[in-house]
Amino acid sequence: MRRAGARRGDPAARHQMLRVRGRSVAWVPPLVLLLAIAAVDWNTTGEFRVISWIVLVPGIAAAICGVWGTAVMSVLAVLTYVVVDSAWPGEYQAGWPDFVLVLVGGILATLACVVRVRGELRMLHIRDVADTTRRTVLRPLPPHWGGLEHAAVYLSSDVEARVGGDFYDIQPGPHGTRVLVGDVQGKGLGAVEAAAALLGTFREAGYHEADLGTVAERLEIRMLRHRRRNAALGPDRGTPAPARGAPDRPLDGDRFATAALVGFPADDPGAVDVLLFGHEPPLLVGPGGVRPVPPGDGLPLGLGELAVDGPPSVRRVPLAPGETLLLTTDGVTEARDGDGEFYPLAADVARAVAADPRTAEPRRLVAFVRDRTLRHCGGRLVDDTTVFAVRRDGEQEERGEQGEGG
Template identity: 55%
Template sequence: MPFRSSPHASPPESDPVSPPHGSGLFRRQPQLDRALVVILGRPRRRLGWLLPLALLVVVCFADWNTSGDFRVLSWLVVVPVVAAALCPVGTTALFAVAAVVAYAVVDQAWEHEFRAGLPDFILVSTGGLLAVAAAWLRRRGERRALSVQNVADTTRATVIRPLPPSWGGLLHAHIYLPADAEARLGGDFYDIQPSPWGTRALLGDVQGKGLGAVAVAANLLGTFREAGFHQPDLRVVAERMEIRMERNRLYEQAMGYKDGDRFATAVLLDFPPPGSADGYIDVINFGHDPPFAVSARGVRRLDADSSRLPLGLSELAAVSERSAGPYRVPVAEDETLLLTTDGVTEARDRAGDFFPLAEALEAAVAEDPQLADSPYRLVRAVRDRMLRHVYGRLHDDTTIFAVRIAAPSAESVPSVLSLTRWTEISPSTTALPGRQDSTEPPG
């Protein structure tokens, strides 16, 4: 299927690289930047030193203007403690030294009978040392948390591969919002797989969170990518995903994992090859929320008379319902399909009311009839309205995924390999009854 582009598909441009500060002799050098980071912290935290500095000045001024019967100079111990919570280790050490020096200077200015003396000096010095140690521990914890976040981001980027703005003849956009901003890992997954039989799209949600849910999502995505390319029948693709889910369940039970009974909801879409006369798509729904078709003419829900049970629960269905085929729905060229996980439809406000996705889409289209022309703008509009509904507090991982058929382009690049190439290399195929399988490509 050809690679297509459209004026509506332009992704948001990346921020330009900022030029060096200044010019000539006054241009900031990398060594100076590193020194500023060590002393003052990152740019977002470089104002953190103002509070401990203000405390230092206030305590010294208050002690200088009080009587000898009420000395507050020992409160200088608070200065490095506050710095430890807001500043880097180097800045905290500077404030610890400044507090000790200020104590010695101000205390010596008093007459001998009113001086705080050695006990308070030891208190301020010990407090400074403990504050520096606390700042070092805090900084080490921040680095460890950042490392965990990087691992989580890398893991998710490996499982859910990045896609070109236009892929397999489809324009697409997505937004993923984790409920736990620190963990950044959830069971939501999506992908687009071009094939000689058309382009297949998938959105799903694995029950649960954490690495276990990510592992299940990776298994399902791997099966979808392989079966979605090789199999002309969407029903066979669905069966392969059912089998993969069952194999994963047996493996987790054999390993003794507590989450060995996971299941996953999903929506499987099949777009016909370009040039097809009929405007339609085939849909297999595994217990997921049906997609919406959005255009300037309005919003419609692509419901079906019946759908399959979630992946991993097929054994609970009747034998005749386990291999239900796809249902076909008409889709116009100006319509964008919107798919979401239950993090959107089950998002609640403070009163406990669910987010009205259909009404929100209709209101967004009424405000901007051209919203559906760009998947990127559509998913952003849904995200903004949902976050306003929940006041920015999410309780479940959320994925918003939009796809539409791209307009034909004169500069087309093949986005899928033909099976003929592999059959010419290795003509032997393994044929199963009612299925068409081909050998895997070498390597």
């Protein structure tokens, strides 16, 4: 699983920018400023004293340096002030008032740096916990797994939370390899919990059940059980409340999930079985062009009781050699540009494949869709985004190998 690049406000990214060959150079800007102020003050007339500006040095150090670096810069600022100011005749000296200003400014800057560093450490810890949670739900997959070649990228719309309801997995088994990609309504730990419940059921049912429709029924039942359990627990079941001003999140009793369930049958390498639960139809991308999978007739998981015509039917779609199945979540299909236009995924991919047929390869295709989506929306994602591309592994097909397990 890959993420988007570091964003503004990320302390890890900021510290990385202030390192050269693995060593921190955060001390350079405040030191240069200190020397510049001292030089300007030394070379100007007595009527234009700027030595008191040296109070800016600890403030800048507090923003980019560590606690000890800020403390050192504060001491250097005080010492430099004393040396430079004492070199002037008595009538031109700034004197004690500005000395107290520089001294107090250094102390306050050091204290502010302590608060900043503690906050950054707490944010990094929360991010690590969120990343661990995501890796637990979205388990790492080998590039070639279950007779399939695949690639995936996950982009979080919230750089601080980094937790959403998108999910995907590949489950090999004796009846072929199954793929599940979906998006749980809402964000936060409640959405991750629902995604984990669905993935756990998929990993068991996808391996044991011979019929893909039975796997779908198991997923629907699991979502209903999850909703009923959480509805019985009530809203105060230990989940943190949303921040003030944040949009209301769905109650767990009302939560649902859109999903695409795909089966690669072991007895028919020239086809895929597809079940859609309120999910955008996948695209089949190959050297010959792009074609959409027929839209499904299923309601999102958790809303199956509202279906008039019963559960959705399994559709078998022909699969040409080398074709890649591209599945995305709402973050791609709902990405808008400055004019409010949605990202034209199918047309954009078709142009790219026409220009370079190798774009249909899973890794290239995922990277292309990721970059083009971010460019289209200017990096402002309105929802968590998953791009997942999968196709039959040609090398394993030639060897007649079909992976099992997981």
